[in-house]
Amino acid sequence: MSLDYEYFKEKMLELTGFDLHGYKEKQIRRRLGTLMKSLGAEDFRAYYQILKREPQHLKRFFQRATINVSEFFRNPQRFQELQEVHLPQLLARQGCPRVWSAGASTGEEAYTLAIIFSELGLRCARGILATDVDEEALQFARQGIYPPGRLRHLPPGYLPKYFRAVGENHQVIDQVKSLVSFKRHDLLRDPFPSGFDLILCRNVVIYFTQEAKEKIYRGLAQALNPGGIIFTGATEQIFGSRDLDLVNLSPFFYQKK
Ligand SMILES: C[S@@+](CC[C@H](N)C(=O)[O-])C[C@H]1O[C@@H](n2cnc3c(N)ncnc32)[C@H](O)[C@@H]1O
The missing domain is CATH 3.40.50.150 (Vaccinia Virus protein VP39)
Incomplete structure (x- = not known):
């Protein structure tokens, strides 16, 4: 587990109350990668600074992190x-x-x-x-x-x-x-x-x-x-x-x- 991701998890919990500790790191990295790039964040430390400074980006963070796909009578x-x-x-x-x-x-x-x-x-x-x-x-x-x-x-x-x-x-x-x-x-x-x-x-x-x-x-x-x-x-x-x-x-x- 990388240090910048550890930092991100702790800081996001403080900032939003959302606990990333139970989620698979690989999944979260994959899901947030393009979003981070589009904001110019090189790593999770930089991404956190952006989210803290510009909370309007939090909405998309939640959308990506939580995956809402569903449908009626699924299976x-x-x-x-x-x-x-x-x-x-x-x-x-x-x-x-x-x-x-x-x-x-x-x-x-x-x-x-x-x-x-x-x-x-x-x-x-x-x-x-x-x-x-x-x-x-x-x-x-x-x-x-x-x-x-x-x-x-x-x-x-x-x-x-x-x-x-x-x-x-x-x-x-x-x-x-x-x-x-x-x-x-x-x-x-x-x-x-x-x-x-x-x-x-x-x-x-x-x-x-x-x-x-x-x-x-x-x-x-x-x-x-x-x-x-x-x-x-x-x-x-x-x-x-x-x-x-x-x-x-x-x-x-x-x-x-
Ligand atoms: C893929 S959807 C599943 C929807 C529905 N159960 C289905 O099978 O069609 C996964 C849902 O889990 C929710 N979820 C993710 N983490 C959660 C958590 N810690 N507590 C409650 N719900 C969570 C997401 O917000 C998302 O809406």
């Missing part, structure tokens, strides 16, 4: 499995499951779930908590207006049923919105909420160090009610899940004993 077969296999099991035990979409980005994941709930006839007002460290992504999510590319995996018939046209884009209807509440939460720094029956944490921990990943999965497992389920991203596995009292139901689904 559609997994959502089908959730809807057909795991949700019915949860619903048999409890009418309105408490759900947490952790690292929800611009809201597609949480609204996907809200649409599934609507399909199942569940009316659980604000039953889905969606959190992210990136306040700007959350603002986008609260508006709920999406370009067509984010909707390419929507099942047939859902577009007219759950969206209204806004120019060339599509806005989630209020009935779907009313099922979700968005809140800022940093998985690396903030205390975890608890009492959930279903947690989605997908395509978030891939950017974290092994140590940070383990800490987050331990926290998520503790945040689940007995019998509750964690749904991970398509390339993510919870190593040592048994030590966390989690049973691997199928790839990407884990149930708390």
Whole structure:
């Protein structure tokens, strides 16, 4: 690990409260490289000085460092499995499951779930908590207006049923919105909420160090009610899940004993 990056991490924590310690250095270097060059910063020490002096550049720093890519029904077969296999099991035990979409980005994941709930006839007002460290992504999510590319995996018939046209884009209807509440939460720094029956944490921990990943999965497992389920991203596995009292139901689904 280089000294200028160590300095940068410490200083950015002081300046913004954003903790880079849990993120993989290589990823961050790769993601910020072109941005630093465009500002004429030769190394992280110089980049920090610029960010401190000219805070208008912080916005792009956060955008690059946190990667907000998302879409509705991302990995559609997994959502089908959730809807057909795991949700019915949860619903048999409890009418309105408490759900947490952790690292929800611009809201597609949480609204996907809200649409599934609507399909199942569940009316659980604000039953889905969606959190992210990136306040700007959350603002986008609260508006709920999406370009067509984010909707390419929507099942047939859902577009007219759950969206209204806004120019060339599509806005989630209020009935779907009313099922979700968005809140800022940093998985690396903030205390975890608890009492959930279903947690989605997908395509978030891939950017974290092994140590940070383990800490987050331990926290998520503790945040689940007995019998509750964690749904991970398509390339993510919870190593040592048994030590966390989690049973691997199928790839990407884990149930708390
Ligand atoms: C690639 S998006 C995943 C969005 C969604 N879960 C999905 O799978 O489509 C990753 C999200 O993780 C968020 N993130 C990164 N670091 C975080 C942290 N420390 N705490 C909470 N969220 C974080 C980013 O802001 C970004 O919105």
